[in-house]
Amino acid sequence: MRNHSSALGFTRRSFLRGLGTAVAASTTSHWFAGSAQAATMSVPRRPQAVVKDRAPLFAGNMYFLPLGSIRPRGWLLDQLRIQADGLTGHLGEIWPDVGPNSGWLGGTGESWERGPYYFDGMLPLAWLLDDARLQARAKQFADWTLDHPWPNGMIGPRSNDDWWPRIVMLKALAQYQELTGDQRVVPLMDRYCRYQMATLPTRPLRDWGKFRWQDEVLTVVWLYNRTGSPYLLDLAKLLQLQGYNWIAEFADFPYKQKVTAAWLKLAEGQGLSDLALATHGVNNGQGVKTGAVWSLVSASADDRRASEHMLAELTKYHGLPNGMFSCDEHLAGRDPSQGSELCTVVETMFSLERALAVTGSPVLGDRLEKLAFNALPGTLTDDMWAHQYNQESNQVECSLHRKPWVTDGPESNLFGLAPNFGCCTANYHQGWPKFANSLWMLSGAPDHDHGDGLVAAAYAPCEVTALVRGTAVHVIEETEYPFRGTVALTVSPDKAVFFPLGLRIPDWAPGATIRVNGERQADPAAGSFARIERTWEAGDRVELEFPMRLRTSRWFHDAVAVERGPLVFSLEVGEDWEKLKNNGLRSADWQVFPTGPWNYALAVDPAHPEASLLVTETPVGAGPFTKPGIGVRIEARGGQVNAWRAEDGAANPLPESPLASEEPEERLTLLPYAAAKLRITAFPVLKS
Ligand SMILES: [Zn+2]
Known part of the structure; x- marks a missing residue:
């Protein structure tokens, strides 16, 4: 069973490879003329040590593995290949906003959030698939930003100085640094953060940036863990001070009803009022990470619990059976005909991934899987060439209509290139790749006083190579989860090594069993992380069985x-x-x-x-x-x-x-x- 290449899997992948070749051949574009160079870029195969939270940060419960550690297999590999062969692999050829005239490539075109959005999602996809053509495209976005900083330290197109699109570019550049080791990234980020630290007092966060500051704190923490420069903690605090207080809002959540355009006074030009932005779906999806992310800086256990609380409140008053909350495009109550914007799906997933790592709360992993396996693929066509802006849990027609959206336009649930508005067109690419990169994490927070261990945070077929207590450990995960309840892990350290293996047991899985080399382990509790502590040897086999009850x-x-x-x-x-x-x-x-x-x-x-x-x-x-x-x-x-x-x-x-x-x-x-x-x-x- 070590060899995963079942007859079915081989046939499936061969078919998709054939499909991919055909598509690429028919759409060759001069814009990719340089892509052959990218073939030399490859993912580092030797596992790298995790960069941990540096004092005085309050360490997270788990850490993301360095990008490149997790490789997709089985159906997950198929799914990522479909994405690359779909719109993600070709968007710039038909949609100018991320094409060669993008402001983020030095052109005169779209210069706000769309370039960074696209880069942020297609970049990890390119490396998960070792796709040289997509890697070359990603490198174009990275190179332009890295090679064209403003003299004062600002980055990005000169046509605007909005903080918000730079928040997206920073989190994409952090990924780029992990994947390529590019030495330009950290100095550029450091200069930018110093510039922002000096500038924020007179040009504070506003509108989108004010409501999405927590995403920049993620990158500021990433940078602090690499440079140790104390001013970065002051920058994080300044962002929090100027940013919207999601934690306080949800301590006594006021928006319990479907909001309306009239109540928001949208006709009176109040689209960017605090009220409109606080009830905006994507902002709430991004806001879910706030408590967990901010707790790294504040060291507050209350803050750390706030992400789970925010998710629970959104679910209670606006929750839908597909795992989403309604937002079309403001919070819209629990009617299953209300829509959820695709940006909100992928941003909520990203928030859950980050909050899961910091808090170690298994319920966040349950919700992450629910979104990844339902709401995300449910709003994209089978070939991933078209998406909706809004999806509905009860969706009986996708046509031009006004009902029932709170504030969105009549195109909102069509499948297409940019129905209603182009944000989702640029932003949805991050959904699957970031999910794939969140499947395994390293435990190693102070409350794990036994030291580092590996944790299966979410389940899908993959393999992972990680450095655990100084030893390279390779795990192959074979499964057809979520369609089946069996997960088989083959654990192969370079040499025998003791570490705890964490396994998320979903809340819906009472009666789950774990076997190690055929030997049944203590029954794990549903809604917890099971923990198997042993000295692992090459070829050790772990079998998880989740009862798939209706x-x-x-x-x-x-x-x-x-x-x-x-x-x-x-x-x-x-x-x-x-x-x-x-x-x-x-x-x-x-x-x-x-x-x-x-x-x-x-x-x-x-x-x-x-x-x-x-x-x-x-x-x-x-x-x-x-x-x-x-x-x-x-x-x-x-x-x-x-x-x-x-x-x-x-x-x-x-x-x-x-x-x-x-x-x-x-x-x-x-x-x-x-x-x-x-x-x-x-x-x-x-x-x-
Ligand atoms: Zn959107």
């Missing part, structure tokens, strides 16, 4: 959602894809209309869903989140509710449960959320 969760108007492991299931609705226009290459804008009914109430006992739902497992195929590839579906029964009809493209109001159906019961198929682009996820329940 369960239900309760939502708006007492609707239920069906869940199994980290996957949420949705009614399969027939889809008619109508192309609105071509955008170049394989990019197009689409409307999607239902070809059959969707207004079903489910015949299910929420306490015993297994009594009426039948799970069928099929092989996990190419395109793990597409209808042919999903590997699991559920047979259910339900009855139509005639009064429940779409109004202006939205399936609301959602009827209160339980209710009766006038129609005979029918057999229904439920698919993993991501595969059903038209769907019902929050079902009314039939009276028993």
